[in-house]
């Protein structure tokens with residue numbers, strides 16, 4: 001058995017994708033933001049790929065009425081497959097089969113937009129007795145390179161409880177995030193969490209370690225989610241359920257990730273991700289680089 005396999009602590013990943021995508025209006029009148037392509041691949045497939053690579057076998061997508069296309073994206077498209085087969089378009093065939101082959105995708109519906117904590121809670125009926133812990137991946141966040149969930153799984157195997165991914169962020173940029181109150185462990189990238197606060201003012205932030213959209217949560221989170229009341233923004237916050245668990249003695253740690261990240265949740269961040277991925281693309285990268293270099297010199 002490999003080291004990674006022996007510390008696999010979850011089989012189910014939850015992706016909350018129920019938001020209205022207001023920052024992408026007017027496009028999101030018709031297209032869910034999770035299906036907008038980073039080069040040619042929807043953000044939700046990038047996140048599903050990360051979940052599958054981290055050992056998840058099942059993906060529960062929490063979405064809202066009218067956004068079922070996010071889930072349908074992972075269904076096979078037999079007519080399109082036949083058409084591409086007839087034309088001998090094997091590379092395209094491979095691309096459209098990739099998403100459905102990743103892992104089993106199920107849907108949970110969040111009927112009302114009551115917050116991230118409420119969205120995650122909607123996935124509970126999809127779980128089985130075997131799901132002692134679940135991974136949660138926020139599709140707005142691309143965490144690069146992938147692999148942090150496997151690291152987090154190893155930390156749960158060692159300490160038990162729940163493990164979250166954190167980025168060290170400059171204090172003045174901390175307020176859009178959930179922020180951790182931490183103490184060190186022997187491993188400089190693993191810290192014990194003593195409290196967590198959602199979207200604090202910089203002067204109230206307990207540290208510069210911010211939640212970065214990847215969570216490995218003990219099943220106890222669902223009980224905590226039933227007991228929280230509306231918090232920041234009047235919403236039921238996942239952060240508040242984690243804070244409640246900590247208060248009750250549940251072990252929570254963070255893994256500090258030292259890579260890149262992209263915020264696909266707004267057009268500025270999304271464009272950065274698209275350019276970053278396109279520059280590395282063998283087909284589009286070279287021409288884009290030349291054009292971009294030329295374009296930024298223009299007034």
Ligand code: G1P
Pocket residue numbers: 116138140141176177178179198199210211212213237238239
């Ligand atoms: C959510 C979480 C927050 C976390 C952030 C990461 O906030 O509530 O704790 O730090 O994602 O992107 P949102 O971006 O949905 O406002």
